[in-house]
Amino acid sequence: MKKQLTTSAFIITSALSGFAHANDINPQLQAKLDEANYLYESGRYREALDIVHWLDEKGVAIDHDFYPVRLGTLLPLWKRLSSSYNPARTSYNSKLKVTIFDTINNPQNCTSYDDTQVMLDINGSYDEFITLLENKEVDYPRVWQRCWDQASTLAAVEHASKPLIESYLVDLSDHFDSYFVPLIDGLYLQCSDYDGDEETECQDGVKDYLLGISLSYQNAAMIHYGLSEAGSIGGSTLKLLLKWQNVEL
Incomplete structure (x- = not known):
């Protein structure tokens, strides 16, 4: 059941990424993303990581349509890079740690919420995301309302999370x-x-x-x-x- 969850949630993100591509993201960003993929496939990991960091920091500010692409394409690329290149692993894990902290302490920050959801999914640790949501929900009912999305709904249902189901699906x-x-x-x-x-x-x-x-x-x-x-x-x-x-x- 929980394996099905991660697939479902990530399909949503991938579909959003495809939507952004279909509507043409900024050409500079697309070129940078293509270059990062090429460098990764060529084993030029340091150069690829530099571009990943740049896109993660600046991409959405340049073109908001890059937001779903960052979730569905850039973060998975960063994770793949982290499997082959230790500095990428260090930076990926550092970002995840900070993102989880921000999500817990600022539930209205939907960027952190989305990043935590996707990155834990990529890590095969979606259970951790559900636990994070449930623990906060106990003390602050409907605290995730602002950032709740279809992927969250599927997650709550497929994990049979009664606290989340009763708060957000009723x-x-x-x-x-x-x-x-x-x-x-x-x-x-x-x-x-x-x-x-x-x-x-x-x-x-x-x-x-x-x-x-x-x-x-x-x-x-x-x-x-x-x-x-x-x-x-x-x-x-x-x-x-x-x-x-x-x-x-």
């Missing part, structure tokens, strides 16, 4: 019906923009996405609220699948 079946059902239905309808096999592949991907999220919601419901709540989520899922089936006929 009711699992109602939240699934009001948020994810229309969202995923909209994604399915967008598949009609493709033709032939591409449309089918798109539709199959959306179905898999629906089933994965539905299963996470049902599991959390069974753990904390019982069969009736889980069954309601399963019923909504089946209803949507049947709707799509009728459209395809």
Whole structure:
């Protein structure tokens, strides 16, 4: 279950990164990012790290559209670089330590919140992020409201975190019906923009996405609220699948 979480959360970030690319980030930033990747692949780690540091410090100030790219592309590059180059490991770990401290002590700082979420995900330590959120939530209810996002919702559900679910989702079946059902239905309808096999592949991907999220919601419901709540989520899922089936006929 928790392995599924990190995948889901990171997919969200990657999708945001792709959105930024599709809308053209600043050419200087794109060139720098491409250069950093090239230098990393060429084993020129010190030069790559210099660019990573520069982009991390200045990229968003130059172009705010770089923000999701920094999360979805730059931070993972920094982590990969840290596996091969000790100064990169030192700087990555130092940034993570400072970021976690800032998140705990300033919950309104959504940049630190996002960085902590992504960096712990990359590290395979998403449990630590959930624990961090829960511990603060106990003393300061709804303290994360300003920075709460879709990835956080998936994290709370897939970890079956009752404190976070009850603070930010309130009711699992109602939240699934009001948020994810229309969202995923909209994604399915967008598949009609493709033709032939591409449309089918798109539709199959959306179905898999629906089933994965539905299963996470049902599991959390069974753990904390019982069969009736889980069954309601399963019923909504089946209803949507049947709707799509009728459209395809």
